[in-house]
Amino acid sequence: MILSEDSKFGNYHIEESLGSGAMGEVYRATDNRLDRTVAIKLIRKELASSASYRQRLADEAKAAAKIDSANVVRVWEYSVCDGIPYIAMEYVAGRDLTGAATEFDLTDKLRISLQIAEGVMAAHSVNLIHGDLKPDNILLTDDLQVKILDLGLAKPAHHESIDEHGNIAGTLHYLAPEQLSGEAVTCASDQFSYGVLLYELLTARRPFVGDYPAAIIYSTLHEDPMAPIEIDQSIPDWLNLLVLKLLAKKPEHRFADMSEVADLLRADPYGEHMIPIRGVRTRSKTVTVIDLRNLSSDSTWDYFCEGFTDDVVSELSRRTNLVVSAQPAHDLPRDIREVFQRFRSDFIVSGSLLRGQSKIRLNLFVHGEDGHRLVSSKAYEETEDHIFDLLLKAAQETSRTLAEAAGQTPLEVGEFQKPNFTAYDYYLKGKSYYQTNTPENLDFAKRVFEKALEIDPEFALAYSGLADVYAFQYMAYYDRSEERIEEARLLALKAIEINPNFPEGHRSLGRYYQFIGDMENCEKCYLRAIKLNPKYALAYRSLAWQKYQESDYASALEWATKALRLAPTDTETILLIGVLHTYGDRYTAAMVTLVRATEISPDYGRAYYNLGLVYMKLGVLDLALENFELATKYQGDPNCCVDAGLVYLMQRKYDKAEAVLQKSIEADFFPFIAYTHLGLLERLRGHSDRSRKYFGEAIAALKDVDFSVPENVQVQAYCALAQAGSGDVTTARETLFDITSRDNLIGDVWHNIARSFALLGESEVAQECVRKALAGTPGPTEREVALDPYFADLDIKAQSDTA
Structure with missing residues (x-):
């Protein structure tokens, strides 16, 4: 409801509009009963129509009225007037905190x-x-008195900030990670x-930035801000630490309560603080x-350049307190400034290798x-048999350069193993x-690893590389x-x-245990690798995948987050x-x-595939299809076609569905899913014979599966x-009875059970199974x-057991 100036609303005389927000319109008005100037907020109709929201608003308004603070708008x-809930508040003349x-x-x-x-x-x-809390909600009077707005005014709660078009709404820079995650x-x-x-306020910058909403949210969730003292060296150390503790990613890593913060701020800013942070x-x-880059005339030497880069990374990491990671050279912008923008790094190291006349430059x-x-x-230049002397000298000098540029001191480390060239x-x-x-490249890798060992x-x-080949061949069903x-x-x-102190060997042994299902020994091996090399990002990632395999998703996220800190541009970790x-x-x-992940690697098909799944879950179907198409282009996942189908x-585009589902069958990857969807498609078209035929093909494709x-x-x-x-x-x-007699079924299984009962025409049972599906993970x-x-x-x- 929009009120005009000089109009009446209940006991209030409306004087002017002060603006509008997510909750409703705000006006300056006079309370005719007390002859007092107030700010009055009228709640939007779409919010006011919810009885639960009105009750929450009333409860919070009552609580807010009890706040006894000169720094909170009273x-x-x-009350409700003409069916419209409203809140009358103290009117404060002032400006917000912006600037x-x-x-x-x-x-x-x-x-x-x-x-x-x-x-x-x-x-x-x-x-x-x-x-x-944001600058717009902090009023500042001419004498620097603070007044906080909107306390006790129930904000609309949204579990997700993505709308039906895939856009992200809201003031993102000031929201905590748990708010952005819907927790x-x-x-x-x-x-x-x-x-x-x-x-x-201290730096005139925001700690988490990005060119668009998704980048801002990613920065808030996964990136550490530059310390305020790096921007302004006049900021006291204690104040720098206070800000960084407030910005901890996890709520439990912040202060116990705001009283601790207030106590610190009351002390002498340049004196000795009694409360350590x-x-x-x-x-x-x-x-x-x-x-x-391979500057040699032999393009097949690319493998050496890539592998040597990994060793450069390893040595730079060993010799500094910097976080060092590698990235492929293909598909990079020509402008180094754009490379910085993509990877968000403090430093970029680039270079080339040239092999010729038995020398390497x-x-x-x-x-x-x-x-x-x-x-x-x-x-740097050396003969081939002295390549490790070249690596040592380059690593020492580059580490010193990077450490000095970062305001650090290089670390003293021991020598690395020098194998035969x-x-x-x-x-x-x-x-x-x-x-x-x-399969064919794994066989070739096996042969060249064996040649190296000869x-x-x-x-x-x-030995570790060869162990990984055998383990992967077993895991991927190439050789069981x-x-x-x-x-x-x-x-x-x-x-x-x-x-014995070789972390890669312990990780390889952990993979063996993981693939045979011995998770206890698997974890011991991964932890041993991490203890031997606390910067070994791949071991953290392996442990995260192990926890994922055990369905311990909280622990998996902990370990994956640790891996990301050590390798912030590793797309495999970001995908996980x-x-x-x-x-x-x-x-x-x-x-x-x-x-x-797609910003770092624009051809990363698996990331596009999983993005498609996310958009499908959110009902943003056009974006789901767009990402499935990109996943298909970049060979992201064999399921791209069946999910696009x-x-x-869902969109009732049956011809397009049929085309991509047939393509999925041609790929021969879990064809029973495509046959099942085709059976439904023909059923929806009214072709019962063709429908039964496709459902029958799905059953036939599963005849050799051991369901025990x-x-x-x-x-x-x-x-x-x-x-x-x-x-x-x-x-x-009979099949449904067998499935439902098992314990701990995930939501996706209950989803297909619900679909089965729907096809059988048993809506009540299907509805019950839908509730279980929505409550399950995944x-x-x-x-x-x-x-x-x-x-x-x-x-x-679409209601869960917890609805």
């Missing part, structure tokens, strides 16, 4: 900060959380928002090393200041072929023989025998974090994380779905269920 009245950073000295900034802290503390004392908002969330306000994690400066360039400064440029050459070639993971029988890295996986164990043990956010129903967090079914194996329960659920669709009611019921979303074509003929409501 609530005078909550204050450039207008005041440190003393005044601390005075302002203390008042905000005391106001928030007063709200928390009556169990009120602001939830939307519980607590008093600690206000601390984080307050920390952003304080950071901006502990548990503050500061940002490590980052270095991205771009794969060395290495050029290394260190770039800083977002690409505006060339820190150093050096060339020819063996090393074979090892790097094997490593390159192994990373493709195709030349140097004490080459531990080659006991002899194959046992050989992986023996090779890993041989690497450890040669060098995105998947884990998806499994935790944190779809905004999942989306921005996966988008980050389901999306087309617990891991095959999801496949069995598709079998039940095909049986129900084919009209084999008795067999379908499982469908309410939007997915609402759009699900399997429920087209029934009135299935």
Whole structure:
């Protein structure tokens, strides 16, 4: 409802509009009963129509009226007039906090900060959380008195900030990570928002930035801010630590309450502080090393350049306190400033290798200041048999250069193992072929690793690489023989025998245990690798995947986050974090994380595939299809076509659905899913004979699957779905009974059970199964269920057991 000036609303005379927001319109008005100027907020109709929202608003307004603080705008009245809920508040003439950073000295900034802290503390004392602290909600009078707005005015709660078009709404810079992830908002969330306000007030910058909403959210979730003292060295150390503690990613790592913050701010800013600030994690400066360019005439030597880059990274990491990671050289912008923008690093190291006349020449360039400064440029040359002397000298000098540029001191470390050059050459070639993971390339990798060991029988890295080949061949069902996986164990043990302190050998042994299902020993091996090399990002990532395999998604996210700190541009780690956010129903967090993976690697098909799944869960179908198409282009996942087919079914675009589902069958990857969806498609078209034929094809494709194996329960659920669709009611019921007699079914299995009962026409049972599906992890979303074509003929409501 929009009120005009000089109009009447209940007991109030409307004088002028002060603006509008997410909750409603705000006016300056006169309370005719008390002859008092007030600010009156009229709640939007769409919010006011909810009885639960009106009750929450009334409860919070009552609590806010009890706040006794000169720094909080007082609530005078909550009532309803002409069916419109409204709140009358103290009117304050002043300006908001925007721009204050450039207008005041440190003393005044601390005075302002203390008042905000005391106001928030007063709200928390009556169990009120602001939830939307930002400059717009902080009024400042001419005499620098602070007044906090919107306390006790129930903000609309949204689990996800992505709308139906895939856009992200809201004021993002000031929201805590848990708010952006759709998790519980607590008093600690206000601390984080307050920390952003304080950071901006002290530095005139925001701690988490990005060119678009997804980038801002990713930065808030996963990146550490630059310390305020790095921007302004006049900021006292204690104040720098206070801000960083407020901005901790986890609520439990912030202060116990706002009273601790207020006590610190009351003290002499340049005196000795009695209260130590502990548990503050500061940002490590980052270095991205771009794969060395091969300047030789032999393009097949690319593998050596890539592998040698990894060793450069390893040595730079060993010799500094910087976070160092590698990135492929292909598909990079020509402008080094754009490279900085993509990787968000403090330094970029680029260079080249040239092989010729039995000599190797290495050029290394260190770039800083977002690409505006060339820190150093050096060339090194040695004969092939002295390549490790070349690596040592380059690593020492580059480490010294980077450490000095970062304001650090290089670390003193021991010598690294120097294998035979020819063996090393074979090892790097094997490593390159192994990373493709195709059956033929794995066989070739095996042969060149063996060649390396023929030349140097004490080459531990080659034993570890060969162990990884055997383990992967077993895991990927290329060779499931006991002899194959046992050989992986023996090779890993041989690497450890040669060098007991060799972290790669312990990781290889952990992979053996993981693939045979011995998770206890697997974890011990990964932890041992991490203990031997606390910077070994790959071991952290391996442990995260192990926890994922055990369905311990919270622990998996912990370990993956640790891996990301050590390798912030590792797309495999970023992908895993995105998947884990998806499994935790944190779809905004999942989306921005996966988008980050595609920024770093624009041809990363698996990231596009998982982005498609996220958008499908959110019901943003056009974006889901767009990402499935990109995933297909970049060979992201064999399921791209079958999932795109389901999306087309959701949109009732049957011809397009049929085309991509047929393409999925041609790929021969889990064809039973495509046959099942085609059966539904023909059923929806009214072609019963063709429908039964496709459902029958799905059943036939599953005839050799052992459903007694617990891991095959999801496949069995598709079998039940095909049986129900084919009209084999008795067999379908038997299969469904077998499935539902098992414990701990995930939501996705319950989803297919619900679909099966829907095809059998049993809507009440299907509805009950939908509730279980929505409550399970991983499982469908309410939007997915609402759009699900399997429920087209029934009135299935998308409600979970917890609704």
